[in-house]
Amino acid sequence: xxxxxxxxxxxxxxxxxxxxxxxxxxxxxxxxxxxxxxxxxxxxxxxxxxxxxxxxxxxxxxxxxxxxxxxxxxxxxxxxxxxxxxxxxxxxxxxxxxxxxxxxxxxxxxxxxxxxxxxxxxxxxxxxxxxxxxxxxxxxxxxxxxxxxxxxxxxxxxxxxxxxxxxxxxxxxxxxxxxxxxxxxxxxxxxxxxxxxxxxxxxxxxxxxxxxxxxxxxxxxxxxxxxxxxxxxxxxxxxxxxxxxxxxxxxxxxxxxxxxxxxxxxxxxxxxxxxxxxxxxxxxxxxxxxxxxxxxxxxxxxxxxxxxxxxxxxxxxxxxxxxxxxxxxxxxxxxxxxxxxxxxxxxxxxxxxxxxxxxxxxxxxxxxxxxxxxxxxxxxxxxxxxxxxxxxxxxxxxxxxxxxxxxxxxxxxxxxxxxxxxxxxxxxxxxxxxxxxxxxxxxxxxxxxxxxxxxxxxxxxxxxxxxxxxxxxx
Numbered sequence: 001x002x003x004x005x006x007x008x009x010x011x012x013x014x015x016x017x018x019x020x021x022x023x024x025x026x027x028x029x030x031x032x033x034x035x036x037x038x039x040x041x042x043x044x045x046x047x048x049x050x051x052x053x054x055x056x057x058x059x060x061x062x063x064x065x066x067x068x069x070x071x072x073x074x075x076x077x078x079x080x081x082x083x084x085x086x087x088x089x090x091x092x093x094x095x096x097x098x099x100x101x102x103x104x105x106x107x108x109x110x111x112x113x114x115x116x117x118x119x120x121x122x123x124x125x126x127x128x129x130x131x132x133x134x135x136x137x138x139x140x141x142x143x144x145x146x147x148x149x150x151x152x153x154x155x156x157x158x159x160x161x162x163x164x165x166x167x168x169x170x171x172x173x174x175x176x177x178x179x180x181x182x183x184x185x186x187x188x189x190x191x192x193x194x195x196x197x198x199x200x201x202x203x204x205x206x207x208x209x210x211x212x213x214x215x216x217x218x219x220x221x222x223x224x225x226x227x228x229x230x231x232x233x234x235x236x237x238x239x240x241x242x243x244x245x246x247x248x249x250x251x252x253x254x255x256x257x258x259x260x261x262x263x264x265x266x267x268x269x270x271x272x273x274x275x276x277x278x279x280x281x282x283x284x285x286x287x288x289x290x291x292x293x294x295x296x297x298x299x300x301x302x303x304x305x306x307x308x309x310x311x312x313x314x315x316x317x318x319x320x321x322x323x324x325x326x327x328x329x330x331x332x333x334x335x336x337x338x339x340x341x342x343x344x345x346x347x348x349x350x351x352x353x354x355x356x357x358x359x360x361x362x363x364x365x366x367x368x369x370x371x372x373x374x375x376x377x378x379x380x381x382x383x384x385x386x387x388x389x390x391x392x393x394x395x396x397x398x399x400x401x402x403x404x405x406x407x408x409x410x411x412x413x414x415x416x417x418x419x420x421x422x423x424x425x426x427x428x429x430x431x432x433x434x435x436x437x438x439x440x441x442x443x444x445x446x447x448x449x450x451x452x453x454x455x456x457x458x459x460x461x462x463x464x465x466x467x468x469x470x471x472x473x474x
Contacts, residue, residue, distance in 0.1 A: 012124060013038030015131050016057065020050045020064035020076065021092065026115070030063055030092075033120045034127060047071025051079060058084055061130055063123075065092045066100050066112075074104050081108065088130040111205070125204050132200075154196035156189060157340045158333035162325040166193065169322045174200035179272060181317045182295040184324030187374030187443045190295040193322060194253040203291055206250025209243050214259035214447065222264055223280050232281025244277045247290045257294040257317065258303055265310045272316045292317070297448075327369040327376065334365055334376070341377045342392070345384040354384055355391045363394055370420050370452075371443030378443050421456035424449070428458075 017039045021027040024045065031041040042057070044050035048070055050062070062080060066073035077089045091112040093101040101112035110130040113123060151159035153167040173180055174197045182190045191210055198208045213221055219233070227242030243252060260268065271277055272292060276285040294317045301318075303309035327334065338356060346353050356364075360383075369375055379397060387396040424442070431437040439446040453459070 012128055012131065015039045015061060015127075016059045017041045017127065018044065018050060018053065018057075018059045018062045018064075020044045020047065020062065020068070020073070022046060022065065022068045026065070026092070029117075029120075030123055033123050037124050037128075039127070047073070047076040047079075050076060054080065054083060059087055061088050061090070061127055063090045063092065063127070066097060066104060067093070074100075074107055074109075077104065077107065077109060090126055090130055113205075122205055125199065128199075129204055151336055154199055155192045156196060157337050158330060159336060160325075160330040160333045162330050163333060166322060166324060170196050170200065173197060173320050173322070175202065176320075177202075177291050178320050179291070179317050180293045181300070181321040182293065182324065183299075183321060184295070184297070185326045185372055186297055186445060186448055187372030188324040188326060189373055190324060191253060191255060193324065194251070194293040194295070197293060198251040198253075198291075201251070201291070203250050207247050208251050208253070209247040210253040210255060211243055212255045212445075213264075214256035214445070218261045218264055221260065222267065225264075226267055226277045226279050228280035229282050232279075236281070239279075242277060242279060244271060244288045244290055245286065248288055249290075251291045251293060254292065254294040256297065258296040258298050258300055258309055262310065265313050269310065269313045269316065272313070327372045331365060335361060337373060337376060338364055338380060341373075341380040342384065345377075345381040348381070349384050351384060352390070354387060357391050357393050359394050360392050360397065363397060368416055368419055370423070374443030375441075376443070378441050382441070417456070420452070421458065424452055424456065424458060 012034060015038075017031075017034050019027045019030045019034070019041060020043070021030070022045055027043040027045070031043055034041045042053060042059075044053055047064075047068055050064070051071070062077070064073040064076055068076075071079070073091050077091075080087055080089065088110040089104075089108070091101055091104040091109045092115060093104075093112055094115050098114070101109075101114075104112060111126045113126060117123060151157065153163075153170070156163065156167070170193060180194075180197060182193050184190050194210065195208060198204060211221075211224060216224060223233075223236075223240070223242070225242050225244060227240050227245060228236050230236055230239045254268075257268070267278070270285075271288065271290075274285075275289070276287055278285045300309055300314050304311045304314045327337075338361065342354055342356065364376070364379075371378075380392075383392045383396040387393070389396075424438070427438045427441050428435070431441065435449055436446055439449040442449065444452070
């Protein structure tokens with residue numbers, strides 16, 4: 001599970017920001033956070049100094065304390081707007097000055113942040129949203145707004161028509177508080193979509209918490225989601241708040257909600273209907289203020305027909321849905337995705353930038369990618385780790401080399417299921433039959449690997465030995 005604020009990579013890069021605060025330590029702290037994300041930052045210790053600096057420089061954003069000797073933050077904002085109509089302002093205030101902050105919002109401030117800062121990302125996310133808000137007025141990139149034809153949207157990558165529809169859908173639903181259901185195969189980027197919705201919502205300054213419902217037992221999942229009282233069960237040594245409470249003011253992402261038990265689904269329905277949770281062991285309920293985004297790999301309507309998913313819960317979560325296409329249905333995006341994954345893998349491995357040979361790109365384009373983008377990321381990450389040349393070659397791809405060596409006519413005669421089965425066998429063999437490691441390479445959960453093995457009748461006996469569940473030490 002994760003608690004985080006979502007910031008689109010590069011959202012602040014190149015932006016001119018002025019930080020105004022009479023407390024030097026505060027202005028340095030904010031400037032450091034902004035510069036880490038690529039912004040160009042100047043600081044001023046007073047409103048008067050800020051106005052002098054702005055005589056020579058046009059800023060995209062101003063972050064100012066509301067209480068300062070001389071010209072205060074609200075007056076500074078008014079005077080700044082007279083000189084620069086497109087600049088956005090974020091007000092900094094103490095917890096006891098909320099009414100002043102509200103007045104600043106009415107006067108035209110984009111947002112306010114209270115001191116002490118609970119999380120540095122609260123500042124950078126608010127700044128990114130302010131810059132995005134002013135983008136139509138100051139001409140900062142179309143891609144920041146998710147306009148038609150963009151090849152990147154928040155952390156999502158792809159310029160295909162199917163991805164453009166996804167971007168459009170995100171832009172439509174993000175400003176609302178509606179529950180959203182994201183459907184798609186494993187590895188297609190469902191959490192990235194959820195994070196993009198949160199980042200473009202009114203809750204962007206609040207927490208974003210993600211939990212995989214399929215990774216926990218029923219009792220542990222209920223404790224994580226709803227919390228529990230001390231002594232509610234063996235091992236409950238202290239009272240614990242649940243993730244719904246922890247996500248208050250923000251968004252919770254319930255990945256693989258279709259894997260929850262009927263009992264847990266009742267609790268989820270209560271949250272959706274009444275915005276209330278009941279901690280395990282408690283007889284009372286608590287109100288929560290949280291937006292819910294859920295995801296499924298399977299068709300939830302079909303699951304309701306099979307009696308595996310509550311029909312009333314299905315209708316609650318599916319009023320707004322976004323379907324992510326698998327990678328094989330948007331192969332025109334693969335070169336762009338491959339370059340994106342390559343850049344990230346090189347940075348992660350602290351290696352100089354690599355390139356992809358034409359033959360490698362041809363291999364990548366000819367593969368079906370059952371693990372979708374996650375599998376592509378893992379394949380390229382391994383290639384970067386093992387490659388000793390500035391250009392990635394076919395031999396660096398490892399798990400795809402055998403496929404490339406086969407006669408073309410034989411490849412064309414084989415079904416997708418055949419290719420998937422052989423690829424799973426090859427990965428298991430290359431990992432010394434370690435299913436945990438194999439699932440990571442394939443870009444799928446280990447439970448999904450078990451399902452695929454069962455589907456393709458891959459057993460311990462069929463591969464000359466027992467498969468290991470242990471993680472191989474590295």
